[in-house]
Amino acid sequence: MKFLVLPLFFLLATITATASRSSFPNPIHLLQSESSPEDHNVANATLDCLSWRLAVEANNLRNWAVIPDECQVYVGHYMLGHQYASDCKYVAGLAYDYAKGVELVGDGKDAWIFDVDDTTLSNAPYYYVDNSYRAKDYNSTEFVEWELKGEAPAVPGILDLYNKLLELEFKIVFITGKDETTLRNITEYNLKNVGFHTWEKLLLRDSTEASLTKVEYKSKKRALVVADGYRIWGNMGDQWSDLLGENPGNRTFKAPMPMFYLK
Known part of the structure; x- marks a missing residue:
C-alpha cells in the first residue's frame, strides 16, 4: 500500500495510541494532518489529482507504486474530509439498489461476497501515531500485531449494506487474504465486534496459497463457493484484484481506495 491518512470519523472511539492497515507490499506515504488549506488546492499541482484519482478508481491506471508526490x-x-465516507456510502447504496432487484432462488444458496481489509474492516487506525499521520514502510510483524488487536472499525456505509442484504436473505461470504493460521479467530472477533455478526463462509489464505497473486487467490476461493452450489449475485472489494478473474459474480462493486494498488 502506498499512502494512508486516517479519516476523522475513524477517530471517534476507535483510535488508540497506534493503529494499522493490511498487507502492503510497498511504502506508505502519509500526510501530516496540520497541512494548510492552500495545500489542498489541486490547481497548484502539476498533475490534476482529481483526474488521477478517477483513473485509479476506474482501473485505467494500473500497477502504480506510490501516489504521485x-x-x-x-x-x-480526500480521506480526512467527508468525501471518502460519502463515496463509500454511495457505492453501498448502488449495491443495495441492485440487490433489491435480484430475484433470489431462495434455496439458501444466493450469495454476496465481501472482501475484508478496507472493504468491511478499515485498517486506517494503524497509521495514526502520536496525534499525527506519518510515513511508514509496511512492516508485516507490526501489521500482524495490529490485526491481532481486533480493533479495526467498519468501513463507512458497508455495515448498513450488510444488514440490508441479510434482510433480503442473501448469504454472506467473506473472502480475505488474511492468514488462516494466525488471524482466523481475531478476524471473526473483529467482524462480530463491529456488527458483522453472521456469515455463511469466512475464507482465509492458507500456507499452500501463499504464492498466488490476489486475482488467482480470490478466483480460487470463489470457485470453491460456486462448487458448493452458491450463486454469486454480488461481489464487493476495494481493489480491482478483488473483482477480476474467475467467477467474479453477477455484479461487482468497488469500494473507493486511492491509497494503494494491489495486484
Whole structure:
C-alpha cells in the first residue's frame, strides 16, 4: 500500500495510541494532518489529482507504486474530509439498489461476497501515531500485531449494506487474504465486534496459497463457493484484484481506495 491518512470519523472511539492497515507490499506515504488549506488546492499541482484519482478508481491506471508526490496532500484531504465516507456510502447504496432487484432462488444458496481489509474492516487506525499521520514502510510483524488487536472499525456505509442484504436473505461470504493460521479467530472477533455478526463462509489464505497473486487467490476461493452450489449475485472489494478473474459474480462493486494498488 502506498499512502494512508486516517479519516476523522475513524477517530471517534476507535483510535488508540497506534493503529494499522493490511498487507502492503510497498511504502506508505502519509500526510501530516496540520497541512494548510492552500495545500489542498489541486490547481497548484502539476498533475490534476482529481483526474488521477478517477483513473485509479476506474482501473485505467494500473500497477502504480506510490501516489504521485503532488497528489499526496490531495489524497490525504480526500480521506480526512467527508468525501471518502460519502463515496463509500454511495457505492453501498448502488449495491443495495441492485440487490433489491435480484430475484433470489431462495434455496439458501444466493450469495454476496465481501472482501475484508478496507472493504468491511478499515485498517486506517494503524497509521495514526502520536496525534499525527506519518510515513511508514509496511512492516508485516507490526501489521500482524495490529490485526491481532481486533480493533479495526467498519468501513463507512458497508455495515448498513450488510444488514440490508441479510434482510433480503442473501448469504454472506467473506473472502480475505488474511492468514488462516494466525488471524482466523481475531478476524471473526473483529467482524462480530463491529456488527458483522453472521456469515455463511469466512475464507482465509492458507500456507499452500501463499504464492498466488490476489486475482488467482480470490478466483480460487470463489470457485470453491460456486462448487458448493452458491450463486454469486454480488461481489464487493476495494481493489480491482478483488473483482477480476474467475467467477467474479453477477455484479461487482468497488469500494473507493486511492491509497494503494494491489495486484
